Amino acid sequence: MKRFTRDQMAARVGRDIPNGAYVNLGIGLPTMVANHLPKDREIILHTENGLLGMGPAPEAGAEDADLINAGKQPVTTLPGASFFHHADSFAMMRGGHLDFCVLGAFQVSVTGDLANWHTGAPDAIPAVGGAMDLAIGAKRVYVMMEHLTKKGESKIVARCSYPLTGVGCVNRIFTDLAVLDVTSEGLKVLERAPELSFEELQRLTGVPLIDASAALTAEPVVTQRREHA
């Protein structure tokens, strides 16, 4: 079984973000999507700490401590960028202005519940940041994650065992094994990793899946990296 690489996953997410979209990319794996947005589309990146039109990381030596992203890494602005305060930034999410967000996850349930902020371990220090606001605020919520835990358990579950970030908020799941839509009929498999049968995917996932897929016959093409993060 060939798994999608992280670059292939990021490129696959990028293909599902249309021209003109306002997008927030979560911390971690979703950040990679910025490098794989199709070059022929104009896509505006939002960062929760008050910037629309976020550009790539600056050249070494050109970092500005006042110009950072949600991960507190230095970034740049693109022509057309704007700055705003935190209440406006989250009004963009909660108010339904932001078209897409891409989030990492510990677990997603068959009904689109998301768990991505806290393991619930008694000694863990909880931290939520903007995850809950993004999860319920963006018009469409994409999740990007490994399909299985390190122990081989499915991260797509009947019911999340970790504390929830949002209820019924996830629209589409991109994993290293498949692309799935959360629908009212259940989880619909749109694509499978090369050489992975639906039956094998079903066995690995555990919860009932609906087959609307074809296994990819060739390695998916990774769109050319765009110098834009």
Place this chain on the structure above:
Amino acid sequence: MINKVVATAAVAVADIPNGATVMIGGFGTAGMPSELIDALIAKGSKDLIIVNNNAGNADTGLAALLKARQVKKIICSFPRQTDSWVFDGLYKKGDIELELVPQGNLAERIRAAGAGIGAFYTPTGYGTPLAEGKETRHIDGRDYVLEYPIHADFALIKALRGDRWGNLVYRKTARNFGPIMAAAAKCTIAQVREIVNLGDLDPENVVTPGIFVQRVVEVPAEAKLIASPGAAA
């Protein structure tokens, strides 16, 4: 003549009492009013309730205030970072109280305080542990959680320029919580890189009107700090 300019950071924070609720601007170190925090450490006020997005980075600024054991409780969205060892240590020993708030609810609760809103219904957090025990309401097909404003006795914020009326402009993403905290506190103290003459700020570009600001301190020299990138939001 109105003159909100105060000579030093020490004078600006001199009346912050023990037990005060103090909002501190900044997202990580961007917009963090480090010199005002240093003055508050020197002043030594205890049992403070601090409102900030994070809970301090490394050993300076807010982290130093925590380290000095001046903070009883922190209200924030993202305490855990790669360099939040001061908070982590206090929290694990039970030496600091944490109220964890989703970042957008934190911003809106601060905004609501400044805007005179008694409470508001927000969809953020519904059905999660952070909404447990809170009043909920189904409005127009959607579920909401009732959240209350966060008022403060003082706000310490950082801006780029200010004038003697307290009008402020900010710099890049260092703006973050500054404008909403300015409105939410009874007494807002802004440290600015430069105090300019009245009239030098273009009224079209003033971000925080002076009515929300009580004191302005000029802190010209600034150390360039980049927070170490961490799993942080």
